Amino acid sequence: MDAALLALSEEVGAICRARGLMIATAESCTGGWAAQVITHTPGSSAWFERGFVTYTNEAKTAMLGVHMDTIDKFGAVSVETAGEMASGALKNSNALISLAITGVAGPTGGSPDKPVGTVCFGWCLRNNGLIETPSCQRRLFAGDREAIRRQSVIYALNGLIDCARNMP
Numbered sequence: 632m633d634a635a636l637l638a639l640s641e642e643v644g645a646i647c648r649a650r651g652l653m654i655a656t657a658e659s660c661t662g663g664w665a666a667q668v669i670t671h672t673p674g675s676s677a678w679f680e681r682g683f684v685t686y687t688n689e690a691k692t693a694m695l696g697v698h699m700d701t702i703d704k705f706g707a708v709s710v711e712t713a714g715e716m717a718s719g720a721l722k723n724s725n726a727l728i729s730l731a732i733t734g735v736a737g738p739t740g741g742s743p744d745k746p747v748g749t750v751c752f753g754w755c756l757r758n759n760g761l762i763e764t765p766s767c768q769r770r771l772f773a774g775d776r777e778a779i780r781r782q783s784v785i786y787a788l789n790g791l792i793d794c795a796r797n798m799p
Contacts (some may be wrong), residue, residue: 632671636781639788640671646795647728654791656682657695657716659707659733660750682714685716687748691733693752694752695719700741706731710751710767713740717765729755730791731765736779748772750783754794766794 655664666682671796691697697715705711716731734750741747755765772782
């Protein structure tokens with residue numbers, strides 16, 4: 632693991648340990664890479680509860696409860712789907728914080744509205760037992776498949792850190 636990802640792993644662990652948080656991840660285009668980075672740090676079982684790799688639309692609906700209507704209306708790569716993935720990760724786990732990643736890593740699969748490099752993110756919190764409204768963002772990354780996926784993991788983990796720091 633390179634130095635940047637190692638530093639993120641350690642930072643995620645430190646903030647979650649300090650705040651008593653357990654994480655759940657819901658990943659599509661990154662195929663579990665965010666979970667792999669989080670669990671790289673020894674002792675990560677104290678802050679990582681589980682990860683979902685939901686590559687197909689059927690997996691998103693079956694494992695996370697994403698509504699097929701959401702996918703039909705907005706697409707699998709949308710902030711709406713990312714938000715439902717993030718809240719679904721909390722609904723289907725004991726975690727207090729989640730992240731979701733869904734995107735077009737390429738080299739094919741892009742469209743004029745969602746070119747290769749389009750990635751949507753969701754972060755969600757459980758506060759006093761209630762799942763809050765997810766925070767979602769859409770980004771466009773450049774590079775080949777590996778570069779897009781790596782940038783997506785870094786962006787998602789930095790968003791998770793920000794979310795954790797700002798938790799009530």
